[in-house]
Amino acid sequence: MKIHLCLLLLAAGISAAPHMSSMAELLTLLQQMSEATTKDMQNLRIETPDNIDDVNCISTIFEGTEQLKTSPAMKKFSVFFQKFERLKQSLTPSLAKEGQCDTERKNAAIFIEKLMTFIRKASKNARA
Structure with a gap:
């Protein structure tokens, strides 16, 4: 029984490792x-x-990432956008309907900082 439990925990850890690795990779690319x-x-x-903690703002974050992706200066970071797209489903909580999100148009550097915070918090929630 102990061995069976250990194998289950090991399998769960291995399946979570790529997700955490991808989050760390995303943060490195964002930096x-x-x-x-x-x-x-x-x-x-x-x-x-x-x-950034408002669950009603998740789609705004994804829309901002799409806008960032269209910038010619961001072409060299296409790997980030591909990896982010793959993780998008796991980062999106299952919400029936998103509510109001308070936003402001800010420069790309500030948006990137907020996106880093969002991914850090998402990776902490995935570990918990």
């Missing part, structure tokens, strides 16, 4: 993206949630 933000990118204004 590089943040550092590479040029003055041209500062002119890009993205609808950014005031409160």
Whole structure:
């Protein structure tokens, strides 16, 4: 019985490891993206949630990521956008209907910082 339980826990840990690894990879790529933000990118204004913890703002985050993806300066970060798209389903809580989200148009650097916070919190929730 003990061996069976150990094998189940090991299997659960192995299946969670790629998800955590992907989150860490996303954060690394976002950090590089943040550092590479040029003055041209500062002119890009993205609808950014005031409160990143508000579950009503998740679709706003995804819409902002899509807008960021269309920027020519972000082409070299296509790997991030591909990986983020794959994890999008696991990051989206099952909400019947999203409510009101308070947002403000902010520059790309601020949006990227908020996106990093969102992914960090999502990875902590996945571990819990």
